[in-house]
Amino acid sequence: MIPFLDLKAQYRQIKPEVDAAVAGVIESQQFVLGPQVAAFEERFAAYCGVKHCVALNSGTSALHLALLAAGIGSGDEVITVSMTFVATTAAILYCGAKPVFVDVDPGTWTMDPKLIEAAITPRTKAILPVHLHGLMADMDPIMEIADRAGLVVIEDAAQAHGSEYRDRWAGSIGDIGCFSFYPGKNLGAYGEAGAAVTNSSDLAHRIALLRDWGQESKYNHVLPGYNFRMDEIQAAILMVKMRHIESWTEGRRAVASRYEQLLARHQFKRPAPPSHSRHVYHVYAIEVEGRDQIKKALGAAGVGTGIHYPIPIHLQKAYAELGYGRGDLPAAESVAKRFLSLPIYPELRPDQVEKVVAELEKAVLVGAS
Numbered sequence: 001m002i003p004f005l006d007l008k009a010q011y012r013q014i015k016p017e018v019d020a021a022v023a024g025v026i027e028s029q030q031f032v033l034g035p036q037v038a039a040f041e042e043r044f045a046a047y048c049g050v051k052h053c054v055a056l057n058s059g060t061s062a063l064h065l066a067l068l069a070a071g072i073g074s075g076d077e078v079i080t081v082s083m084t085f086v087a088t089t090a091a092i093l094y095c096g097a098k099p100v101f102v103d104v105d106p107g108t109w110t111m112d113p114k115l116i117e118a119a120i121t122p123r124t125k126a127i128l129p130v131h132l133h134g135l136m137a138d139m140d141p142i143m144e145i146a147d148r149a150g151l152v153v154i155e156d157a158a159q160a161h162g163s164e165y166r167d168r169w170a171g172s173i174g175d176i177g178c179f180s181f182y183p184g185k186n187l188g189a190y191g192e193a194g195a196a197v198t199n200s201s202d203l204a205h206r207i208a209l210l211r212d213w214g215q216e217s218k219y220n221h222v223l224p225g226y227n228f229r230m231d232e233i234q235a236a237i238l239m240v241k242m243r244h245i246e247s248w249t250e251g252r253r254a255v256a257s258r259y260e261q262l263l264a265r266h267q268f269k270r271p272a273p274p275s276h277s278r279h280v281y282h283v284y285a286i287e288v289e290g291r292d293q294i295k296k297a298l299g300a301a302g303v304g305t306g307i308h309y310p311i312p313i314h315l316q317k318a319y320a321e322l323g324y325g326r327g328d329l330p331a332a333e334s335v336a337k338r339f340l341s342l343p344i345y346p347e348l349r350p351d352q353v354e355k356v357v358a359e360l361e362k363a364v365l366v367g368a369s
């Protein structure tokens with residue numbers, strides 16, 4: 001069996017460090033927004049190459065508070081993509097704003113900058129690109145358009161810890177970068193957690209206020225806020241994991257490069273990351289015809305796979321009111337039918353990668369016959 005994800009393999013490596021960190025928090029009896037959270041904020045801001053990090057209870061909260069802190073509200077429009085996890089769209093709607101979808105570039109599966117200008121209206125306030133699967137969106141043209149039009153840029157970096165674009169880290173190029181530390185992420189907590197990073201002390205201050213009931217000091221509420229705080233146990237675990245993140249990222253990249261070698265003789269479409277980018281392979285996906293059958297065959301052969309994502313958000317029933325239909329975003333719709341995510345984690349051995357590819361080849365042959 002080769003599972004799609006094996007979190008236990010990682011825990012086995014770092015068990016003594018994690019267990020000691022968790023025990024330390026319990027011993028301290030300080031559970032929310034304490035010294036571990038403060039230490040993690042400092043560490044993660046430095047990792048992203050920014051001045052501030054505000055630790056939160058999820059990536060969804062990071063997007064939600066980033067938008068609120070940037071002043072996005074009722075009647076505003078936010079340009080984003082529909083080939084993403086639902087949270088990107090949901091966060092825009094939580095603020096009373098309207099998501100406006102542009103299609104993805106079929107070569108990278110991230111926001112196509114060529115389509116942004118036509119989507120701008122007098123109500124547009126922000127652009128929210130998603131660094132899908134760990135490959136950063138094409139940020140230079142996005143920032144140029146935003147500068148010209150006076151728009152805020154919020155990066156959804158939930159899948160892109162440590163990803164780079166022309167020597168700049170994910171989360172550090174736009175006004176605010178939003179991260180998820182959901183357990184399966186490249187940097188995963190042991191529960192829910194997230195963070196917003198920024199170079200703006202004003203935005204960081206507002207996000208910090210909003211996460212803690214808008215309190216400037218105890219019981220002095222200067223903004224209507226939320227309970228979106230990070231807990232100390234998650235911060236302590238994330239601090240342990242920060243010691244390993246770079247070697248894990250390189251491990252993922254090594255697995256991806258083995259897939260690339262083995263798949264070189266096939267025609268499966270997948271992004272060729274530009275030389276100026278560091279893809280961190282939160283997901284290693286390919287496009288395959290007859291995806292559902294191939295996925296089933298791989299499952300029967302003991303190879304776990306995923307689909308990220310099978311239905312683009314503009315075609316989800318929950319968001320029908322936004323008024324989009326089939327054919328509106330052809331690139332997103334086309335990849336959604338073909339996406340297949342193969343197992344990838346730093347602990348995946350070369351012989352396991354070979355087995356995945358051998359089973360994939362068998363399944364494709366059977367499908368074609």
Ligand SMILES: Cc1ncc(COP(=O)(O)O)c(C=O)c1O
Binds near residue numbers: 085179
């Ligand atoms: C692209 C993207 N955005 C936002 C989120 C939301 O993060 P969380 O699950 O921590 O709320 C995720 C998490 O899956 C994600 O993949």
